[in-house]
Amino acid sequence: MQALIYLAEGLFLVLFLATLREFVRRRDPVSRDLALVFSPLALIFAAEAWRAVTDSMPPVVAVVLIGLLLLQPYFLLHLVSLVRVVPRQALWLALLLAVGSVPAILLTQSLTGSTGSSSSTAPASPVTLAVVAAFVAVEGAAAVYLLLEALRREGPVAIRMWLAALSTVVFAVALLTSSVASVAQTPPDVSRGITSLLALVAGLGYFLAFLTPGPVRRVWQARTTVEYTRQLIAGSSESVDLIWRGFTQLAVRMQGGSAVMITGTQPGAATIVASTGLDLEPGAVEVAWDDLESVVAVARSGWDVPADEVGPIRHYLADATRVRFVSVVPIDVPHSDETAVMVLLSTHRTLFHSSDFELLRALGAQTAIVAERRSVMAEQEALTERLESTVEALRSASAAKSDFVASMSHEFRTPLSAILGFSELMGGEPRDGDRVTVPVEWVDHIHRGGQHLLALVNDVLDLARVEAGRLDLRPEAIEVASAVTEAVNGLRPLADRKGIRIETGVSLLTVVADRGRFRQILYNLVSNAIKYTPDGGHIRVAASQRDGEIRVSVADNGVGIDPKDHENVFEEFRQVGDPADRQPGTGLGLAVTKRLAEAHDGRIELVSAMGQGSTFTLVLPALPDSELAARPETIAPRAAVEAIPSMATAGDVLVIEDDPSAVRLLREYLEAAGYRVRVAATGESGLASVAERKPAAIVLDVLLPGIDGWEVLRRLKADDRAHDIPVIIVTVVEEREVGLALGAVDYLVKPIHRDALLNCLARYVATGTDAGQLRRVLVVDDEAAALALIRAALEPEGYEVVTAQGGRAALEWARGGQLVDLVVCDLVMPEIDGFEVIAALKRDRRTAMVPIVVCTAHDLTAEQKARLNGQILGIVAKGQDARVGLLDWLSRSAPTLLN
């Protein structure tokens, strides 16, 4: 029995020493308080041992012992306050009671005259009872607090609190028996045995609770690891936020308080991705990089760092104002430069051990891997989705293209069947000499088929050009009103046939667009309106400017278009609505129109509903007035295209064309209009014909055997007598620029429209014969003196002189659009020289016809002469004789200029 007692006491002392060692090593309050809690009994056992050996007991020991004994509840309560909230008043009370009891006991003891006995043998006086009651009360309170904490926590921490609570009870009992034993005359051995046993048990309990030794921790950690890992795997397909949240929840379970997970996902900024115990939306709080780094630095100092030392945390987590301790767990995110940190915030110490810390780090790293995997998977899903939708889009685009080709093939073959079929039939009809008689209907079918085919070809080419970005737009300032009038006038016959009334309401507006394409769009919109409006209907064309946009709208009161078809109408080869109402047309008109509008940075808007007519609106950006002024203005084209001239003024026209069928066609057109037609099949014979007798106009093909049309044109322009003959180029080749630059007055692309040809001729031949006297001369020179000189030479002779000083002035003047009969131009001028002026004049249709005389002080090189070839009438040398020279030249030339 004795041995057992000594063993138990010895072990307790070992525990006590271990606690002391912890304190010395870690210097933390927990081990300090625990040591203090053990101290009374430890001292008692030590004193017993001492007495057993030396058989004496210094009186001071007894005093100290009593003191410690009575203060023990306070120590215990203080220890508890480290791990949970204990009201300050309770602590003060406990201290007061303890402090108060000491003198009380001492007093009692001295009264009873007890001397150096190990246990206090005080009689059961009221004071003693009070002291004991106080003792029990405080111990009980401590036990209750620990119990409450145990109920609040989970897992290992809860177990530890339970242990602590129970140990408190046991310890209290141990202390009581040790004290009561002296009163109740029980055999000292028995009481000592009970005491020491109880003390040992309680001591072990406390030790396990507060200073858990490694092996026990490891067991608990192993269990936590298994449970958490299982949970992690189960939740691995959840979002990254939730995965991290689980981790913070683990941390909170382990130590209480609250936790946040911060990851730095890009350099310079970090976010709080998850939290437990705080009301934070993931990602809602951004953490500055510097702050994050300082927090991570704190991690090196271990856990349970006072919150004041980690300032940034307070700053971001304003709610957590009662945080007194912070533990920072850095997490290694594998294969990444991310910084991840978990911060534990707590009002009390976490009771962590370094192995707990390590555990959190390890589990954190695992969580990081799972989170990364999840985000990679999410990325993959997103990529797959994008890929699928791209493939789908490509597939439908490809299908659309195939549909287009199939439709196109069908569309082309239909008119072709009519043309080939009927013409073959015609060939099979019985012949009457060199003629056959055929029903008119057949002819109509062929003609219509041909027209349809031509329209198709043009539309498809337009579409192709738009697709290839080769639309070659030449934007210029266009008067909207006159363009609209032109389009409407052109289509009026069609409208009249259906009894449809067309109204226009166009204010004075200028838009910048390619002239031809603008006309094309208007034409298409108006002709569509006519097509789809029943007889007797009504169309209105209006234009306005609004919000920096020019809007030209064509409204009809036809069948209307169902809103669900609004997009389809613009598709190739689509005609929507009742198949019985199908109209003739290429099916491409709106598709081309839409693209043309878009090529001008504009769009087509459609407002329509079934039975409510349709309004198509062309919307183009309007340039601010300042920009408009800077653009070369164009005169409004003559509103009503001139009619075919009467026989009286028609002259003779030379046709230079080698293709017999084209010749026959041209001859038919021209003779029907009253012109006399001469034909030359080659350029050379054409030139000869001109020399023989000057025609009023020349219709010139480009592709000729021998010298080509360009050469013919050049030579004509170089020829004094022929340069002023209006030349109209009629060809399949599309080189309008070249033609006009070389001096042609107009350029028509085959197939020739009869009206286009005749109108063109009418313009130039008529005005040619109407030319009055050669009156107005524009003189261009950079030197004022030269200008004055020529003015002085010409004005007295009755010529009206307009001067432009310098090339720039000349160009500006040309844009102004005034007409002159002759231009006298210097060649060598600064900035814009004579060559450029001449080129500009020739480019502009209005001035292309005006004869130009070059007046220069220098001899021209052969190359310079070549440059001017075909553009000018002649060269006059400057100098003293300039006056004479010019006048002389003018008097010689004027008759021929007058035609």
Added chain:
Amino acid sequence: MVAERVVLVVEDEEPNRALLRAVLSRASDERLRGVVLLEAGDLASARDVLATRHVDLVLLDVRLPDGNGLSLIPNVADRTGETPNFVVLSASVLPTDRAVALATGAAGFLAKPYRPSDLIEAVADLLPAEG
């Protein structure tokens, strides 16, 4: 009395119908003498004609406003009581179109634009003999 031979033209576009009319009426081929020509502009009217009249030969366009012309061919006897021969006229580009038409039961196939003489040959071959 000579039983007249009836040809039904199923084609929605008037120019194409006019051409067929002209070719067939102008044909000097003996075999086409006295042929009666009927016309239908879509599947619905074609079916009506087949249900009400005896038809020996159908000249069938593929692209019709109310569906694919080929759908007229299968089980035509069940639905209309007629068993005419079908010659499909198509503005096709794909080589498979001919195969598909023949597989569906057409007796002949002509790609547009067709030569009138080819049409006449096809029709003459597939019409039952006079009398």
